[in-house]
Amino acid sequence: MTSLVVGLVAFVGNGKSVQVVVDGDARVVQTFGGTVSEVLDAANVTVTANDLVVPSLTSEVDDGAAIQVNKATAVDVTLNGAETVVHTTGDTVGELVDELGVARTSVISASTETRLTTLSSTLSISTPKSVTIAVDGERRSLETTVNTVEELLAEAGITLGDEDRVSVPVTSSLVTGMGLKVTRVETDKQVTETEPINFSSTEEETDELLVGEQEILQAGVPGERTKVFSVTVIDGKETKRELLSEKVTLEPVNEIIAIGTGEEPEPVTEPAEPAEPADEPAAGPAPAGGAWQALAQCESGGNWSINSGNGYYGGLQFSESSWLGAGGGQYAPLPHLAAPAEQIATAEVLKQNGGWGHWPSCSAKLGLR
Template sequence: MVCLLLGLVAYVGATKSVVLTVDGESQEVQTFDGTVADVLAKADVSVRTADRVTPEPTAALEDGATIEVQRARAVDVMVDGNGTTVHTTGETVADLVSELRVSSRSAVSAPLDTSLAGLDGSISISTPKTVFVTVDGQTHERSTTAATVRDLLKESGVSLAAADRVSAPRSAALVNGMGLKVTRIAAGVEQTVTEPVPFTSSEVPNADLLEGEKKVTTAGVNGERSRVFSVTLVDGKEVSRSLLKDSVTKEPVAEAVAKGTKKRPEAKPATPAAGGGGEAPASGTWAALAQCESGGNWHINSGNGYYGGLQFSQSSWLGAGGGAYAPVASDATPEQQIAVAERLRANGGWGHWPSCSSKLGLR
């Protein structure tokens, strides 16, 4: 009887009472086991490496101890476009972010205080990245937590036309140091170009004008042509164009020129002057005008740009048909010079010799 009593006392003394809590559910366990691992095995509680057991499974067991098992949850996580499954004993999204050791400035798809137990679906995390965006001729450095190229462009306020191009797919994930270029494409831009249409010129024989003489009877006027092009611009610079429409909006007016066909009278030979072998001087009004203009020297060439007794400029001499007689007036006879002077006077009066004609009372 004594031995039985002693055995009972020893049994009672060896028994330990512990509280086992698994994922928040507790039970009291009576055990003779010496370690936490022994109790878990006896209670048929399996643990994985990611599970949290307090105290450590190898810890010695004491009477009245509390054993807590927190099983790790499997959470699908997408970090910067890379997917993985994380086993965590954290309670909230904030715990998970801390466990992953990503930047606290990262963009997370769920509020940080969201319970992992009630999480519906995966968690997306985008860490801060420095990217370089070139658009409209300027490059901007941006620090962003945008996940994709599309998100970055939206965040940056960059709107894209249908034809615009981006150097990376818009669905591509951003990476640190990434460079992006937006190329603006403007196709089908209409441009109108106005060009002159040169007038033509034709000569018409005229029996009232002397041979070598010409007179414009109808002034020529340029017309106008309108060309419409379809232009393609890349970042504001033209790369191609095609003609859409070509039309003459104003017809040119052809120039008509009367060309003289009337035979010139033959010049009379000059009568030698008395006492010399030169030409006889002209008389009358023209002789008086020549005396005023050149001192009566019909062959003077002083180098001042005016020639002969009536001091013709080269352009006036040739314009009035003097080239038919001589290259310059000073090489022509007085009669030939007077014949050319008569033509000038017929067109412009005595104003061709303004000073001397006034002195002589001719105007």
């Protein structure tokens, strides 16, 4: 506190007696001064523009009047991260906070009861701020007293990746009403994908099948190609991709189809030469009537044990390949060695794959197709 040294001034004519109170220290001043400023000069009291003087410096002073002087204190303040010097006539931190218009819910580095003259360090004040953050597909509203964007992200538990972007620099100061956007960015992310490779198909002619007949000799199998891409992903959405490599990881297997070129043989009516004893057909009567009997009559003259030497055997004139392919080998190595019923059973299996078309000429004549 400033000590006032007030000399006694002889009261002559218009002399006045005025009480001067400086920061609670009262003194009586005898003066001829007509204004507050003149009285304070007479009392050796120096004031600045930051001090509070009541009444004002230009006010006239009457005898017996009182002048109140509150000297301003310079306080180093960091307000929301910004450093400044505040001149205040308040005595306590709480009075300074009120003078600044700062909410009492602010984070303050000293208690509100602390006298300003006892502060040994900068007074830090962080005011409450309402901000919003858009991140990871959601919008979050936050109340905070931290001062920078970086501190807010840490407080909210938001970790930034090396390539993530924030709509303002992380060193920016926060202000109430601020909106922030965090953009997640991932570049050079490798993605592996596979795609099928279609197989090709080739045809091979064979006279072991009749014209119009087909048989798959080798089934086709698709192959596989593996590709590796470098992908850029922004907020979960792919925005760019670049092919890094590709290779065939599974070769396709080509399909091979046998196409029949064999001509339908003319029915043989002459009995075949007797076969060797080991070549005797299996015993059994020819089935009477029915489509198969009629077909056998057309194909071989109804001779179920015929072997004419033209590559077709039995009453229904099987080729060796069609006989074995339909499972006839379980009965006999060649059709004419099997019983008529066994030949018909094998023909039923053959008919399930291709229908009456295996006997194109005779089935057409008989109206079977």
